[in-house]
Amino acid sequence: xxxxxxxxxxxxxxxxxxxxxxxxxxxxxxxxxxxxxxxxxxxxxxxxxxxxxxxxxxxxxxxxxxxxxxxxxxxxxxxxxxxxxxxxxxxxxxxxxxxxxxxxxxxxxxxxxxxxxxxxxxxxxxxxxxxxxxxxxxxxxxxxxxxxxxxxxxxxxxxxxxxxxxxxxxxxxxxxxxxxxxxxxxxxxxxxxxxxxxxxxxxxxxxxxxxxxxxxxxxxxxxxxxxxxxxxxxxxxxxxxxxxxxxxxxxxxxxxxxxxxxxxxxxxxxxxxxxxxxxxxxxxxxxxxxxxxxxxxxxxxxxxxxxxxxxxxxxxxxxxxxxxxxxxxxxxxxxxxxxxxxxx
Numbered sequence: 581x582x583x584x585x586x587x588x589x590x591x592x593x594x595x596x597x598x599x600x601x602x603x604x605x606x607x608x609x610x611x612x613x614x615x616x617x618x619x620x621x622x623x624x625x626x627x628x629x630x631x632x633x634x635x636x637x638x639x640x641x642x643x644x645x646x647x648x649x650x651x652x653x654x655x656x657x658x659x660x661x662x663x664x665x666x667x668x669x670x671x672x673x674x675x676x677x678x679x680x681x682x683x684x685x686x687x688x689x690x691x692x693x694x695x696x697x698x699x700x701x702x703x704x705x706x707x708x709x710x711x712x713x714x715x716x717x718x719x720x721x722x723x724x725x726x727x728x729x730x731x732x733x734x735x736x737x738x739x740x741x742x743x744x745x746x747x748x749x750x751x752x753x754x755x756x757x758x759x760x761x762x763x764x765x766x767x768x769x770x771x772x773x774x775x776x777x778x779x780x781x782x783x784x785x786x787x788x789x790x791x792x793x794x795x796x797x798x799x800x801x802x803x804x805x806x807x808x809x810x811x812x813x814x815x816x817x818x819x820x821x822x823x824x825x826x827x828x829x830x831x832x833x834x835x836x837x838x839x840x841x842x843x844x845x846x847x848x849x850x851x852x853x854x855x856x857x858x859x860x861x862x863x864x865x866x867x868x869x870x871x872x873x874x875x876x877x878x879x880x881x882x883x884x885x886x887x888x889x890x891x892x893x894x895x896x897x898x899x900x901x902x903x904x905x906x907x908x909x910x911x912x913x914x915x916x917x918x919x920x921x922x923x924x
Contacts, residue, residue, distance in 0.1 A: 654680050654803055660718035662711050662733060664688040664699060667750055668724025670779050674808045676703060687714040715740040720800065723749040723759075727920040730754050734762035741767045746797050748772055748804070752823050753920040756790030756816060768793040770801040771819055774808065775827045783809030786822030824914030832909055837862055 659681050661672050672688060675681050686705040690696050693709055700707040708714050715721055715737045725733050730751050741747065741763050748770045749759055756769045763769065769790035777783045785805035789798050798813065805811040814822060837858050844854025869876055884890045897903070 653800065654720075655682065656685070657681065657719040657800075658685045658717055659687070659720045659722065660714045661686070661688040661722045661724060662714065662737070663723065663725035664690050664707070665724060667774065667776070668722065669699075670776060671722065671724070671750070671774065671804075671808065672703065672705075674778060674781070675804070676705070678807050680804070680807050687718070689714045711737050712740055715745075718745065720804075721745060721747045723747060723751055725751060727751045727754050730759070730921075731762055734759060738762065738764055741765060743767065743792070746770065746793075746800060748801055750774060752827065753820060753917045755819075755921075756788070756793075758921070760790055760792065766792045768797045770797055771816065772801060772805060773819060773822045773827050774805060776830055778805075778808035781808055784826040785809065785811045786814050786819060786826065787811060788814055788816040788819055820914050820917040823917040824910045824912075827917075828910070828913040832906060833862065 659675070661668050664672055668688075672686070676683060676686070683704045688699065688703070688705055688707045689709060689711050690699060690707060691709065696707040696709055706714075711733055718740075721737070721741070723730060723733065730749070743766050746768050747759060747763060749756075750772050752773065754771070756771050759769045759771075760767065770787055770793055771790070772785055772787045774783050774785040778785070783805070785808070787798070787801050787805065789801075802811050802813075837855075840858035840861070841851065841855040844857060845851050849857070865879070868874070868879060872879075880894075884894065
């Protein structure tokens with residue numbers, strides 16, 4: 581076998597030289613082999629760790645109950661919106677703005693005929709005062725009426741409902757079992773709780789399905805509420821908690837925002853500048869939580885430098901019991917949500 585040459589021109593043994601009996605590997609050679617083996621092992625562990633981290637991040641950001649649904653499946657659906665008040669109106673306007681439904685396939689209802697004509701002219705859809713007439717032939721019925729009148733409305737429209745009609749209720753505190761009992765005919769029911777930021781496409785909606793609703797029905801509901809923000813699927817036992825947190829939450833946040841803006845005025849800022857600073861700061865902070873997935877406490881600590889101005893402000897918030905007050909506000913709102921159905 582021809583020997584090779586090193587960089588100095590000296591001959592070097594062939595790597596294919598047959599090992600002779602009695603050859604003994606030097607300690608340096610043995611150590612070198614062990615080092616290379618250790619490096620290979622560490623590289624393998626590092627690669628595996630990176631893979632597991634990437635996979636974990638992917639699974640956290642692509643949960644089945646948070647997946648986006650295609651709105652194409654709604655294009656040919658006939659929609660009836662019963663109770664086009666504040667929340668029903670917000671959702672309907674968003675659907676029409678994003679071309680989620682064809683206006684000619686949409687019918688809405690209101691209490692008074694004067695408002696019906698005004699709304700029909702504004703939205704370009706059919707608006708009536710009779711719920712039964714609006715539901716006739718509808719594929720999807722969106723219940724936007726108050727919780728106290730859901731039973732009465734269901735009794736009125738029940739003859740028009742079937743197993744092919746999907747009923748989506750945004751009435752707070754009304755369980756799917758109550759709707760199913762009054763709708764009859766094994767009607768599929770989805771219970772949803774959106775919030776008012778849906779107006780600008782930044783809504784948060786919690787949904788759950790009833791006994792007769794399938795995964796396909798959940799997909800339809802996802803497509804409707806993904807169009808106005810984000811959607812999460814929860815167990816029905818947690819729906820009142822969703823109401824207390826994300827549905828009532830915007831009001832709590834507005835109070836905090838208003839307080840920050842007032843603080844800016846107190847320390848000399850013009851009101852419009854102060855409000856902009858407060859609003860964008862809250863929006864930015866929320867965006868960081870959503871984008872990074874980091875715990876709010878860690879993000880708070882990143883802003884809080886030792887002996888800085890932020891920690892002094894946090895001390896005032898803790899002394900004022902802001903944290904516990906917000907927790908108690910959500911708990912009270914959740915408890916109240918469970919009572920609405922039974923009031924007249």
